[in-house]
Amino acid sequence: xxxxxxxxxxxxxxxxxxxxxxxxxxxxxxxxxxxxxxxxxxxxxxxxxxxxxxxxxxxxxxxxxxxxxxxxxxxxxxxxxxxxxxxxxxxxxxxxxxxxxxxxxxxxxxxxxxxxxxxxxxxxxxxxxxxxxxxxxxxxxxxxxxxxxxxxxxxxxxxxxxxxxxxxxxxxxxxxxxxxxxxxxxxxxxxxxxxxxxxxxxxxxxxxxxxxxxxxxxxxxxxxxxxxxxxxxxxxxxxxxxxxxxxxxxxxxxxxxxxxxxxxxxxxxxxxxxxxxxxxxxxxxxxxxxxxxxxxxxxxxxxxxxxxxxxxxxxxxxxxxxxxxxxxxxxxxxxxxxxxxxxxxxxxxxxxxxxxxxxxx
Numbered sequence: 001x002x003x004x005x006x007x008x009x010x011x012x013x014x015x016x017x018x019x020x021x022x023x024x025x026x027x028x029x030x031x032x033x034x035x036x037x038x039x040x041x042x043x044x045x046x047x048x049x050x051x052x053x054x055x056x057x058x059x060x061x062x063x064x065x066x067x068x069x070x071x072x073x074x075x076x077x078x079x080x081x082x083x084x085x086x087x088x089x090x091x092x093x094x095x096x097x098x099x100x101x102x103x104x105x106x107x108x109x110x111x112x113x114x115x116x117x118x119x120x121x122x123x124x125x126x127x128x129x130x131x132x133x134x135x136x137x138x139x140x141x142x143x144x145x146x147x148x149x150x151x152x153x154x155x156x157x158x159x160x161x162x163x164x165x166x167x168x169x170x171x172x173x174x175x176x177x178x179x180x181x182x183x184x185x186x187x188x189x190x191x192x193x194x195x196x197x198x199x200x201x202x203x204x205x206x207x208x209x210x211x212x213x214x215x216x217x218x219x220x221x222x223x224x225x226x227x228x229x230x231x232x233x234x235x236x237x238x239x240x241x242x243x244x245x246x247x248x249x250x251x252x253x254x255x256x257x258x259x260x261x262x263x264x265x266x267x268x269x270x271x272x273x274x275x276x277x278x279x280x281x282x283x284x285x286x287x288x289x290x291x292x293x294x295x296x297x298x299x300x301x302x303x304x305x306x307x308x309x310x311x312x313x314x315x316x317x318x319x320x321x322x323x324x325x326x327x328x329x330x331x332x333x334x335x336x337x338x339x340x341x342x343x344x345x346x347x348x349x350x351x352x353x354x355x356x357x358x359x360x361x
Contacts, residue, residue, distance in 0.1 A: 005342045005345065005346065005351075005354065006297060006299055007296065007297055007299060007300040007338055007339060007342055008294060008295075008296075008297060008300075008339050008342040008343060008346065008354070009267060009293075009294070009295055009296060009297040009298075009300075009356075010292065010293070010294050010346065010354050010355045010356070011267060011292070011293045011355065011356050011357065011358050011360075012291065012292045012293070012355050012356075012357065012358075013285060013286075013288040013289040013290055013291050013292075013357070013358060014285070014289055014357070015289040015290045016259055016260075016289070016290050016291060016292045017352075017355060017357065019259065019290075020292070020350055020352075020355070021352065024347075024350050025292070025346070025347045025350050026060070027056050027057045027058075027059050027060040028060040028062065029258055029259045030057070030064065030258065030259050030260070030261045031062075031063075031064055031065065031256055031257070031258035031259065031260070032064060032065045032066075032067065032190070032253070032256055032258070032259075032260045032261070033052070033064060033065070033066050033067070033076070033079075033260075033261055033262070033263070034067045034068070034072070034249040034251065034260065034262050035066070035067065035068035035069070035071075035072030035073065035075050035076050035249070035263065036068075036069065036070075036072045036243075036247065036248040036249055036264060036265070036269075037069040037070030037071060037072055037219075037241065037242060037243025037246070037247050037248070037273065038070065038071060038072070038243070038247070038248075038265060038311075039070065039071055039310075039311060039312050040071075040095070040309075040310035040311055040312065040314065040329055040332075041071075041265045041266075041309045041310060041311055042071035042072060042074075042075055042265065043092060043095065043096070043310060043329055043332050043333045043336070044265050044295070044296050044304075044309055044310075044332050044333070044335070044336045044339075045075070045263045045264075045265060045295065045336060045339075046075070046088050046089075046091065046092055046333050046336055047333070047335075047336035047337035047338065047339050047340035047341075048263040048294060048295070048336065048339045048340050048343055049075055049078075049079060049084075049088050049263060049340075050084070050085050050088050050089075050337075050340055051339075051340030051341065051343050051344050052261070052263065052340075052343070053079040053084045053088075054084050054085045055344060056343075056344060056347060061133070061134050062134060063134055063136060064134060064135055064136070065135075065136045065138060065189070065190055066079060066080065066135050066136065066137050066138070067138045067140065067249060067251070068137075068138070068139060068140065068218070068242075068249075069139075069140040069141075069218055069241070069242030069243045069246050069247070069249065070218050070219045070241055070242055070243045071095075071219065072249070073139045073140065073214075073215055073218040073219070073242065074091060074118075074121060074215060074218075074219065075088070075091065076135075076137055076139075077121065077122065077129055077137060077139075077211075077215060078090070078091045078121060079135065080128070080129040080132045080135045080137055081122075081123075081125045081128060081129060082125060082128050087121070087123075087125075090120075090121065090123070091121055092330065092333045094117045094120055094121060095117070095329070096325075096326040096329045096330045096333070097326050098113070098116070098117055098120075099113060099117075099322070099326075100113075100322045101113065101315075101322075103319070103320055107223060107224060107225050107226045108226055110224055110225050111216070111220065111225045111226045114216060114219060114220075114225060115212075115216055118212050118215045118216050119212065121215075122211070122212065122215075126208050126211050126212075127208060129211065130184055130206060130207065130208065130211065131184075132184075136183065136184050136185045136189070137183065137184050137206060138181055138182070138183040138184075138189050138192070138206075139181070139182045139183070139206065139214045139215060139218050139242070140179065140180075140181055140218060140242030140245075140246045140249075141179070141180040141181075141182070141214060141217040141218045141228075141239040141240065141241070141242045142177045142178065142179060142180060142239065142240050142241065142242060142244045142245050143177070143178050143179070143180040143202055143234075143235065143237045143238070143239050144176065144177060144227065144237060144238045144239075144240065145175065145176050145177060145178060145237075146175065146176055147161065147176070148162065148176050148177065148238070149237055149238060150229070150237075150238055151226055151227040151229055151238045156223060158176075159222050159223060161176065162176050162177065162244075162274070163274055166272070166274040166275065167274075170197070170198055170199075170271065170272065170275065170281070171198035173198070173199075173245075173272070173274065174198040174199045174200070177199065177244060177245060178199050178200040178201070178202060179192065179199050179200065179201045179202060179242075179245055179246070180202050180204070180217070180231075180234060180235075180239050180242075181201060181202065181203045181204070182204050182205075182206040182210060182211075182214035182231075182234070183203060183204075183205070183206050184205075184206045186203050186204065186205040186206065189203060190255065190256060191251050191252055191255065196251075196252045199245055202234065202235050204231075204233045204234040204235075205233055207232070207233060209232035209233060210231050210232045210233050210234065213228050213231045213232070213239075214231065214239075216228055217231065217239035217240060217241075217242075218241065218242045219241060220239070220240045220241050221240070221241045222240050222241065222244070225241075227239060227240045228240075241273070243272070243273045244272055244273050244274065245271075245272050246271070246272065247270055247271065247272050247273040247275065247276070248264070248266075248268075248269045248270045248271070248283075249262075249269070250269050250270070250271040250282075250283040250287065252287070253287070253288065253289075253290055253291050254286075254287065254289050254290060256290060258290070259290055259291075259292060260290055260291045260292070261292050261294070262291055262292065262293045262294070263293075263294055263295060264293045264294070264295045265295050265296060265309055266295070267293070267295075268282050268283070268358075269282060269283040269288065269293075270282050270283075271283070283358075284358075284359075285357060285358040285359050288358050291358075294339075294343055295339070296309070296336070296339060300335070300339070303335070304331070304332050304335060305328040305331050305332065306328065309332070310328065310329045310332050314328065314329070
């Protein structure tokens with residue numbers, strides 16, 4: 001294994017590993033691409049996205065579902081544009097350079113900036129995203145219930161109540177939040193047409209009337225941004241960051257008959273953002289039987305600026321020096337190009353030594 005290939009971490013479930021051993025890693029076998037929330041962490045995956053969507057998957061066109069929350073939804077929307085390489089590079093430019101805020105920005109300021117980012121990310125290609133010949137897009141949000149049903153009623157106290165409910169168990173959080181899923185071909189979106197965990201799933205057809213609002217809502221971190229109300233075609237209410245329930249998309253992937261290829265920035269999958277302190281809630285190996293994750297190795301991360309993936313703490317680290325923060329984030333995206341090259345090399349000749357099972361050290 002070359003030094004460059006050690007930058008890429010690959011994990012696979014038992015069924016996926018057996019499939020790769022028999023048939024290799026072929027684009028024809030991939031039916032689904034999930035994309036996690038995580039804010040700036042997603043920048044490390046743009047190089048992988050470009051390799052997957054611009055070079056690898058087009059070798060064998062077929063219908064594929066792209067599922068995303070927060071920045072994951074933004075990445076998947078960019079991948080659905082007619083020129084995905086250019087759109088993904090545009091996402092890096094916008095995310096790094098255009099997030100300039102006052103020292104302590106109110107939620108309305110951050111929401112207005114992010115609203116502009118969504119508009120410029122789509123750049124008039126709304127219909128092309130919705131009518132992609134092969135990709136079907138599903139954007140994950142959450143819809144508030146009870147004290148979180150309306151933006152003007154939600155507060156730090158309300159979100160504190162949500163954290164306390166989740167500490168007791170995810171089923172208790174379901175009293176306050178439910179999924180809001182906006183999907184093309186909504187009548188056949190996987191997983192969400194039925195209830196598979198404690199949360200209700202509200203599925204709405206993704207359209208030109210709600211595409212921008214759904215993308216904004218999917219990234220609307222409570223308190224940091226305002227919730228999005230009055231989304232066309234969806235049940236009335238306020239919608240927030242999809243990562244609250246589906247932070248790293250621990251979905252019932254075993255229901256999918258084919259492989260799930262998951263570009264991911266960490267080697268485990270945590271269900272919701274509020275579940276991060278609870279290791280026992282991570283997706284189990286059996287739940288990831290047909291999943292292949294590809295992403296940065298620990299060696300790769302150690303060489304990044306500040307020896308870590310970028311995250312929201314960088315806003316505090318760099319303060320009002322937005323140019324320094326943008327430079328550090330852009331360095332991560334540029335380093336991630338090598339992950340894409342390594343993935344393509346591995347697909348040409350899958351090396352079993354590079355693949356570990358979930359839960360293996």
